[in-house]
Amino acid sequence: MTITAPVPGLQRARHARDFLARSTAIAILLDMSQTRYHSRRNTSDQYWSVIDIFTGQPADFFGAVLDTLKKEEVERLVGVLNDRDRIRRSQLGVER
Numbered sequence: 001m002t003i004t005a006p007v008p009g010l011q012r013a014r015h016a017r018d019f020l021a022r023s024t025a026i027a028i029l030l031d032m033s034q035t036r037y038h039s040r041r042n043t044s045d046q047y048w049s050v051i052d053i054f055t056g057q058p059a060d061f062f063g064a065v066l067d068t069l070k071k072e073e074v075e076r077l078v079g080v081l082n083d084r085d086r087i088r089r090s091q092l093g094v095e096r
Contacts, residue, residue: 036085039074042067048074050081 037059040051049058050066058067059081066077 034086034089035078035082037078037081039071039078041071050074050077 036053037050038053040049041047042049045068047068048071049069050061051057052059058065060066061077061081066074069077
């Protein structure tokens with residue numbers, strides 16, 4: 001019997017894909033200039049990352065680091081995360 005250890009990058013990618021699959025599309029009319037997250041192509045490979053502007057590092061979403069993803073996945077995640085951030089800030093009454 002062979003037991004293989006999970007590959008961390010693949011686990012993160014799967015977690016992000018699962019999140020996208022479970023999420024539903026919600027149209028939110030908010031100021032699009034106030035974005036916390038953006039996409040960045042990794043210089044070492046063909047993959048992309050979701051970058052948090054506050055840290056300059058790949059975003060962490062419930063323990064999953066959002067890097068080594070396909071461009072389409074990152075674009076969707078950036079939209080979802082920015083929408084969630086706008087909702088959170090509006091509930092707190094915080095404006096940037």
